[in-house]
Amino acid sequence: xxxxxxxxGPFNVPEGATVAFNCTYSNSASQSxxxxxxxxxxxxxxxxxxxxSGNEDGRFTAQLxxxxxxxxxxxxxxxLSDSATYLCVVTLFPGNQFYFGTGTSLTVIx
Amino acid sequence: ETGVTQSPTHLIKxxxxxxxxxxxxxxxxxxVSWYQQALGQxxxxxxQYYREEENGRGNFPPRFSGLQFPNYSxxxxxxxxxxxxxxxxxxxxxxxxxxxxPLHFGNGTRLTVT
Numbered sequence: 001x002x003x004x005x006x007x008x009g010p011f012n013v014p015e016g017a018t019v020a021f022n023c024t025y026s027n028s029a030s031q032s033x034x035x036x037x038x039x040x041x042x043x044x045x046x047x048x049x050x051x052x053s054g055n056e057d058g059r060f061t062a063q064l065x066x067x068x069x070x071x072x073x074x075x076x077x078x079x080l081s082d083s084a085t086y087l088c089v090v091t092l093f094p095g096n097q098f099y100f101g102t103g104t105s106l107t108v109i110x
Numbered sequence: 111e112t113g114v115t116q117s118p119t120h121l122i123k124x125x126x127x128x129x130x131x132x133x134x135x136x137x138x139x140x141x142v143s144w145y146q147q148a149l150g151q152x153x154x155x156x157x158q159y160y161r162e163e164e165n166g167r168g169n170f171p172p173r174f175s176g177l178q179f180p181n182y183s184x185x186x187x188x189x190x191x192x193x194x195x196x197x198x199x200x201x202x203x204x205x206x207x208x209x210x211x212p213l214h215f216g217n218g219t220r221l222t223v224t
Contacts, residue, residue, distance in 0.1 A: 004152075034212055043200055043215040044153065087152055096204075097166055098143070098213055100152030 001026050006088050006101035014109050017078050021104045023088030024070045031093040033064055035073050038085045038103065047073075047086070078108045114203050114216035122222045123191050131186045131219045133201030141165070141206035142184040143213065144176060147198040159184055160206050188221075196223045 006023045013019050025033075033050035048055065050062040050071050061074040071088055085103040092099070115134045123129050135142050141160045145153035155168035159178035173189040182203070188195055198220050202213035 041198075041220075043198075043218050046212045046214070049212060096141075096158065097155045097168065098145075098153075098202075099155070100145075102150070102152045 002101075003027060003099035004088055004090055004101040006104050008102055008104060010105040010107060012107045012109055013078055015078055015080060017108075018074065018076045019078060019106065020075075021073045021086055021088075021106075022070055023072070023101055024068075025088075025090045025099070026069070027090070027092060028066075028069060029092060030069075030090040032091040033062075033071050034089040034098075035060075035062060035071075036087040036089055036100075038087055040084075044087055044100075075106075078106075080108050080110060082106060083108045114201055114214055116199075116201050116216035116219050118219060119217060120220045120222075122224065125191055125193060125223055127191050127223075128187065128189045129191060129221060131188075131199050131201075131221070133184045133186070133203075133216060135182045135184070135201075135203035136214055139203035139205050139214075140182050141204045142178055142182065143202045143204070144184070144186045145200040145202065145215075146170070146195075147200060147218075148194075149197070153200055156186065191223045193223050196221060 035047040036044040037047045038044040054063045059076045063072045087103045088101040143158040144156040147153040157167040158165045162178045178184045198218045200218045202215045
């Protein structure tokens with residue numbers, strides 16, 4: 001069983017739309033949670049950490065549900081520049097190994 | 111502040127050969143992790159080095175080995191290359207004293223094995 005599961009998509013949405021991605025993780029002992037963004041043939045870059053109380057960064061909102069073991073990312077008012085693959089990431093302490101999902105592909109259409 | 115740098119950016123090798131990939135960690139970071147990302151997949155953990163010692167290893171065979179140097183730079187060595195080793199190899203550094211801090215990746219080395 002994979003540590004992290006994501007719907008690979010693709011998600012094709014028009015500019016200005018709101019889109020949500022979900023991710024589930026298998027180990028209830030998971031400690032930290034992140035969303036990374038990866039552009040085609042580039043390295044993953046940290047989009048945002050995910051905190052238990054939920055957190056927002058501009059148009060992006062991340063939520064964590066420990067009871068159900070899922071993480072979500074909401075993107076409001078989608079821009080063309082949001083087109084990328086979004087990777088859900090969890091860590092187990094103390095190993096600090098990062099477990100990545102396979103990524104969800106988003107294309108924002110003009 | 112200098113970020114994580116990797117070299118080379120691209121590499122083509124033949125099956126059975128050996129390869130060494132290099133990584134310089136971000137200033138102030140003493141922990142280096144290596145990941146393999148095959149096409150269409152998320153990065154998979156290979157191993158982590160902390161203060162020159164291996165500090166965790168993923169599900170990769172022994173022909174994947176590494177080193178960390180006193181300046182915290184690191185090498186990933188792969189022996190007896192196989193076609194399935196073709197992937198993007200990512201190095202990430204983090205400050206080892208801050209548990210669960212995010213990883214900051216280098217640009218990666220794209221390895222093609224023919």
